[in-house]
Amino acid sequence: MPMSNPAASRPSVDAALRARYRRKYEQELFERVIPFWEQHSPDRAHGGYFNNLDRDGAVYDTTKHVWLQGRQAWIFSKLYRTVEPKPAWLEMARLGVDFLRAHAIRPDGRVYFSLTAEGKPVYLQRKIFSECFYVMALAEFSRAADRPDLLREAKDELEKIWTWAYDSAQVGRPAYEGAPAAQSLAVPMILLNVIEEVAGEDTLPYAAEVDDCLRRIRLHIHADTQKIYETVAPDGSRIDSPAGRLLNPGHAIETGWFVQHWVRRLHRDDLRQEALDIVRWAYQTGWDREHGGLFYFLDADGFSPVPLEWSMKLWWPHCEALYAHLLNYSLTGEASDWAAFEEVDRYIFEHFADPDYGEWFGYLDRQGRVTHRFKGGPYKGCFHVPRALWLCWRLLGDWPG
Amino acid sequence: MPMSNPAASRPSVDAALRARYRRKYEQELFERVIPFWEQHSPDRAHGGYFNNLDRDGAVYDTTKHVWLQGRQAWIFSKLYRTVEPKPAWLEMARLGVDFLRAHAIRPDGRVYFSLTAEGKPVYLQRKIFSECFYVMALAEFSRAADRPDLLREAKDELEKIWTWAYDSAQVGRPAYEGAPAAQSLAVPMILLNVIEEVAGEDTLPYAAEVDDCLRRIRLHIHADTQKIYETVAPDGSRIDSPAGRLLNPGHAIETGWFVQHWVRRLHRDDLRQEALDIVRWAYQTGWDREHGGLFYFLDADGFSPVPLEWSMKLWWPHCEALYAHLLNYSLTGEASDWAAFEEVDRYIFEHFADPDYGEWFGYLDRQGRVTHRFKGGPYKGCFHVPRALWLCWRLLGDWPG
Numbered sequence: 001m002p003m004s005n006p007a008a009s010r011p012s013v014d015a016a017l018r019a020r021y022r023r024k025y026e027q028e029l030f031e032r033v034i035p036f037w038e039q040h041s042p043d044r045a046h047g048g049y050f051n052n053l054d055r056d057g058a059v060y061d062t063t064k065h066v067w068l069q070g071r072q073a074w075i076f077s078k079l080y081r082t083v084e085p086k087p088a089w090l091e092m093a094r095l096g097v098d099f100l101r102a103h104a105i106r107p108d109g110r111v112y113f114s115l116t117a118e119g120k121p122v123y124l125q126r127k128i129f130s131e132c133f134y135v136m137a138l139a140e141f142s143r144a145a146d147r148p149d150l151l152r153e154a155k156d157e158l159e160k161i162w163t164w165a166y167d168s169a170q171v172g173r174p175a176y177e178g179a180p181a182a183q184s185l186a187v188p189m190i191l192l193n194v195i196e197e198v199a200g201e202d203t204l205p206y207a208a209e210v211d212d213c214l215r216r217i218r219l220h221i222h223a224d225t226q227k228i229y230e231t232v233a234p235d236g237s238r239i240d241s242p243a244g245r246l247l248n249p250g251h252a253i254e255t256g257w258f259v260q261h262w263v264r265r266l267h268r269d270d271l272r273q274e275a276l277d278i279v280r281w282a283y284q285t286g287w288d289r290e291h292g293g294l295f296y297f298l299d300a301d302g303f304s305p306v307p308l309e310w311s312m313k314l315w316w317p318h319c320e321a322l323y324a325h326l327l328n329y330s331l332t333g334e335a336s337d338w339a340a341f342e343e344v345d346r347y348i349f350e351h352f353a354d355p356d357y358g359e360w361f362g363y364l365d366r367q368g369r370v371t372h373r374f375k376g377g378p379y380k381g382c383f384h385v386p387r388a389l390w391l392c393w394r395l396l397g398d399w400p401g
Numbered sequence: 402m403p404m405s406n407p408a409a410s411r412p413s414v415d416a417a418l419r420a421r422y423r424r425k426y427e428q429e430l431f432e433r434v435i436p437f438w439e440q441h442s443p444d445r446a447h448g449g450y451f452n453n454l455d456r457d458g459a460v461y462d463t464t465k466h467v468w469l470q471g472r473q474a475w476i477f478s479k480l481y482r483t484v485e486p487k488p489a490w491l492e493m494a495r496l497g498v499d500f501l502r503a504h505a506i507r508p509d510g511r512v513y514f515s516l517t518a519e520g521k522p523v524y525l526q527r528k529i530f531s532e533c534f535y536v537m538a539l540a541e542f543s544r545a546a547d548r549p550d551l552l553r554e555a556k557d558e559l560e561k562i563w564t565w566a567y568d569s570a571q572v573g574r575p576a577y578e579g580a581p582a583a584q585s586l587a588v589p590m591i592l593l594n595v596i597e598e599v600a601g602e603d604t605l606p607y608a609a610e611v612d613d614c615l616r617r618i619r620l621h622i623h624a625d626t627q628k629i630y631e632t633v634a635p636d637g638s639r640i641d642s643p644a645g646r647l648l649n650p651g652h653a654i655e656t657g658w659f660v661q662h663w664v665r666r667l668h669r670d671d672l673r674q675e676a677l678d679i680v681r682w683a684y685q686t687g688w689d690r691e692h693g694g695l696f697y698f699l700d701a702d703g704f705s706p707v708p709l710e711w712s713m714k715l716w717w718p719h720c721e722a723l724y725a726h727l728l729n730y731s732l733t734g735e736a737s738d739w740a741a742f743e744e745v746d747r748y749i750f751e752h753f754a755d756p757d758y759g760e761w762f763g764y765l766d767r768q769g770r771v772t773h774r775f776k777g778g779p780y781k782g783c784f785h786v787p788r789a790l791w792l793c794w795r796l797l798g799d800w801p802g
Contacts, residue, residue: 054704060643060704061643119579120578120579121580122579123577123580176521176525178521178522179522303455303774303775304455304774304775306773309710310772311772363709366766372706372707374704374705374707377707378707
């Protein structure tokens, strides 16, 4: 396979090879992933989507998890707007947005975590992520459906989220005296992505917020040890506890491409190398050299991570890694970025993909055996797989050079 | 091996074989388990115990988890009172009780879930279990140390727990409109155990509460399908959701011996067979015929259980099963009960025990490989292993017949 010289400024992987990958992802996305959700998820009776779908798409739980309602509405809006204005896609997005606006949000702006099929509240998290995915859905749908009123709603909700984001007492989780002051990577990282979606081309009004997110994210990146810590002290220093030592390679890799997108938008070339490095370092640390695949969690000092599922291989870190390495390669042309991309692609199609029924399995044990046969659950829906495939397909079709 | 006739009313396993098991558990308990905690856990500077201990006993996190503070104080009080009045054991118990009373409980009776090494609050769960293990520690220590004032404290706290137990809004977890009315097996089961510990010989004042716990527990037992559901509707009917279909074999087996203890205390012979059956049914359903060991969770209808760790093998269900099968056998003399006991014993000593450093590993993958090297963590401390060994050792030494 032709590989570029590391010093080359332009990626030079053979155009035919790129075209083969593009075709592969196009087929996977539009023939095996999107149809799975189109066929099995819509709840035409009550609106919204069934997101708990068994291997073959059968509904095994009618609970509607709001993260996934929002994310699916976002995906179909995005495809409608950027791939093809299929009326069915817009209708699918509308099914989720209408359901969310009718049932998921409270008058105070808090958004439930889960609802019954009919839309009655089941659970409210003491976190801001349901709110974030609600906003993403509204923002993208507002553009797809030409509904500026919904963009206004999304922006208003984002303002509320912003005031809650770094003070969990505001969403009902008291901070006790002995709990160390800490910042979770998830918060600035998701906010950065939400702002990207809400702002669209009009980033200027969010300049301060984006700067703040980027500043906070950088606190987690410890270049001296090439580690990205999931939780750090407010000044970025390490917290010496299992939570403080926790590495989440998938989150770090996702952060890498989120930041890289902002590097491009804002011409922040000062952050370009760091965004490249985050992806490489997290991959280097997180890849299981014995069995392949990315660990879900690791302990930076080599202790056993406390979460029981630490050694499992989850679909979403691999989705993030697939796109992040391809994006890195498109920017650097370095053989190691391409090799990492291909290693992830191989692992995915040997382990997660399910040509028989479509969509991907979500959970494997360390050795790569499927542990959970369902395609959708409380945290897995129509989001990471189609987003990664769409991002890769788009990048491969719009290759720099 | 001589096996009894299933119809025999007295167990007839060879006395020498019983003595060998008794000696094995005595050595494990007093030479490899209790010394591990005696050597590594005491925090002489601040009181309480370090419960997050690595394989070799090194402290990898100084957070003090209150469930485990209470449970360890209970174990050392129990050993002092029922095995040997070693002053060091009483002092060990006092270290925990003093720390708990000084730091874990709030003026309103709520008990924190975790504290810093110094005793500052880190986290408060919206559940009653920290309170339950606090009460168990005080009750047993009050007897060991002859401190009737502490039994009074324990009883007062138990009264509060009772008023909170079936209304989680009282401990800060709102019930939303769409959440199905449900009862968790954990609550009546743990309460039954706490009452056993608080009441001592004086069970009469708790007759109504014990009856209520037994009534509630029976709602979870579906004799028609031989399944014990972890979560049921208030009338005992099945809830058709992943939570409603969830089986937790370890909890069911633990419930079996809790109930059997009350059968003996209250001469409730009407419940004797049910208590035997719970253990057998949960074992029958929960044992992994392919790789051995008890699954952590199963779905009653064969769907993939949603929790990521469902197929792992945890130490505590095996602790419960070891004693529960031995207790069953002591009551029935049936070969299948003895065989189940020996199957669990074999699995434990081939997988969980750690002759090199003492105590047992807590977490294995489905195939039986150790996934977490630590001996103590947020949910594993000085409790299930010594309790099971002590219960088995005591039963083998006081054999009916």
